Amino acid sequence: MEYLRIENDFPRISHSAVTLGKFDGIHRGHQKLVEKIIEQKQEGAQAVVLALGTASRTILTKEERCRILEEMGVDILLECPLTEKIRHMKAENFIKEILIGDLQVSYVAVGEDFRFGYERKGTPAMLKEFGKKYGFHTEVLPKKMDGRRKISSTFVREELNRGNMEKFRFLMGTDFSVEGIVEHGRGMGHKYLLPTTNLIPPVEKLMPPNGVYITVSHFRDRSYQGITNVGHKPTVGGEKFIGVETYLFDCNEDLYGEYCKVDFKKFLRPEQKFSSLEALKAQLERDAVKGQEYFETL
Numbered sequence: 259m260e261y262l263r264i265e266n267d268f269p270r271i272s273h274s275a276v277t278l279g280k281f282d283g284i285h286r287g288h289q290k291l292v293e294k295i296i297e298q299k300q301e302g303a304q305a306v307v308l309a310l311g312t313a314s315r316t317i318l319t320k321e322e323r324c325r326i327l328e329e330m331g332v333d334i335l336l337e338c339p340l341t342e343k344i345r346h347m348k349a350e351n352f353i354k355e356i357l358i359g360d361l362q363v364s365y366v367a368v369g370e371d372f373r374f375g376y377e378r379k380g381t382p383a384m385l386k387e388f389g390k391k392y393g394f395h396t397e398v399l400p401k402k403m404d405g406r407r408k409i410s411s412t413f414v415r416e417e418l419n420r421g422n423m424e425k426f427r428f429l430m431g432t433d434f435s436v437e438g439i440v441e442h443g444r445g446m447g448h449k450y451l452l453p454t455t456n457l458i459p460p461v462e463k464l465m466p467p468n469g470v471y472i473t474v475s476h477f478r479d480r481s482y483q484g485i486t487n488v489g490h491k492p493t494v495g496g497e498k499f500i501g502v503e504t505y506l507f508d509c510n511e512d513l514y515g516e517y518c519k520v521d522f523k524k525f526l527r528p529e530q531k532f533s534s535l536e537a538l539k540a541q542l543e544r545d546a547v548k549g550q551e552y553f554e555t556l
C-alpha cells in the first residue's frame with residue numbers, strides 16, 4: 259500500500275474508488291466502507307482511503323492504521339490535514355478538482371451523515387448529483403449500529419477512556435494493543451517484584467486509564483498470557499512517561515530488544531501508590547491469580 263501525506267497538491271490517479279472521512283480508528287463502520295472500495299478493484303479501480311484531518315492523539319498510530327488498511331487490501335492511503343485551503347474549499351470544488359480532476363474517481367462510498375467542504379455543506383446527496391453529471395457512482399451506507407447508538411470514533415474513544423476493553427474489541431473488531439521494542443526498565447521488578455517487559459507507547463497514541471489489565475503479548479513466533487500495568491509506577495518514585503509493563507505468566511526468557519505487541523483483554527484495577535514494595539508485591543500476586551483465572555475460564 260502507498261501512503262501519502264498531502265502537503266499541497268493531490269497526486270494524479272488514473273482510476274480510483276474512494277472512501278472519505280476522518281478514519282481515526284478503523285472501526286466496524288469504517289470497515290464496511292473499506293470493503294466497498296476494495297470490491298471496486300475488480301473493475302480496475304485503485305482502492306483509495308482519503309483521510310481528512312488529523313487529531314493530536316489518535317486511536318491508532320500512523321503505522322497501525324497503515325497496516326490495518328494494507329491488510330484489508332487498500333492500495334493508497336491519502337492523509338490530508340485540514341489546511342486553510344482544504345477547510346475553505348467549497349464542497350463542489352472539492353468534488354470537481356480533487357475527486358474528479360486528481361483522483362479520476364469512478365466510485366465513492368460514504369456514510370449517510372458524512373459532511374465535507376466549506377461550512378460542511380457537502381452531503382452524500384450532492385455527491386450523487388455530481389456523480390450523475392460527471393459519471394461516477396456514489397454509494398451511501400447506513401451507519402453501522404451498536405443497539406441504538408451509531409458506531410463512531412467518538413464512541414470508541416469514550417470506551418477507551420473508560421478502560422472498557424471488551425467494548426473496544428466489539429467496536430473495532432480487534433483488541434486495543436500497544437506495540438514496540440522491549441526496553442530496559444530500572445531492573446527493580448526483576449530484583450524485588452516480578453520480571454517484566456517494558457514498552458513505551460508513542461505520545462500520540464490514545465491510551466486507556468492508568469491501571470492493570472489482563473493481556474496477551476505476541477512476539478515474533480510465540481505468545482504469552484500476562485498482566486500489564488499502564489502508568490507511571492508511583493510506588494517506586496514514578497516515571498514522567500507512561501509505560502506499558504507486563505508480567506508474563508510462563509516465561510523466563512531474555513526478551514530485551516525483541517518486537518512485541520500487547521493485546522489488552524480486560525481492565526483489572528487502577529494503578530495505585532502502595533506504602534511499600536511488599537504491599538505492591540502482594541497485590542501483584544493477587545492480580546496474577548485473577549489474570550490466570552480469566553484465561554482458564556475462556
Ligand SMILES: Cc1cc2nc3c(=O)[nH]c(=O)nc-3n(C[C@H](O)[C@H](O)[C@H](O)COP(=O)(O)O)c2cc1C
Nearest residue numbers: 443444445446447485487491492493494505529530
Ligand atoms: C501487573 C503490574 C501491576 C503494577 N501495578 C503497580 C501499581 O499499582 N502501582 C505502582 O506504583 N506500580 C505498579 N507496577 C509497577 C512496579 O512498580 C514496577 O514493576 C517496578 O517498579 C519495576 O519497575 P522497573 O522495571 O522500571 O524496575 C505494576 C507492575 C506490573 C507488572
Ligand SMILES: Nc1ncnc2c1ncn2[C@@H]1O[C@H](COP(=O)(O)OP(=O)(O)OP(=O)(O)O)[C@@H](O)[C@H]1O
Nearest residue numbers: 278279280281287368369372401402409410411412
Ligand atoms: N457506523 C458507521 N457505519 C457506516 N459508515 C460509517 C460509520 N461511522 C462512520 N462512517 C463513515 O465513515 C467515514 C469516515 O467516518 P469518520 O471517521 O469521519 O466519522 P466517525 O467514525 O463517525 O468519527 P467521529 O465520531 O470522530 O465523527 C464517513 O463517510 C462516515 O460517514
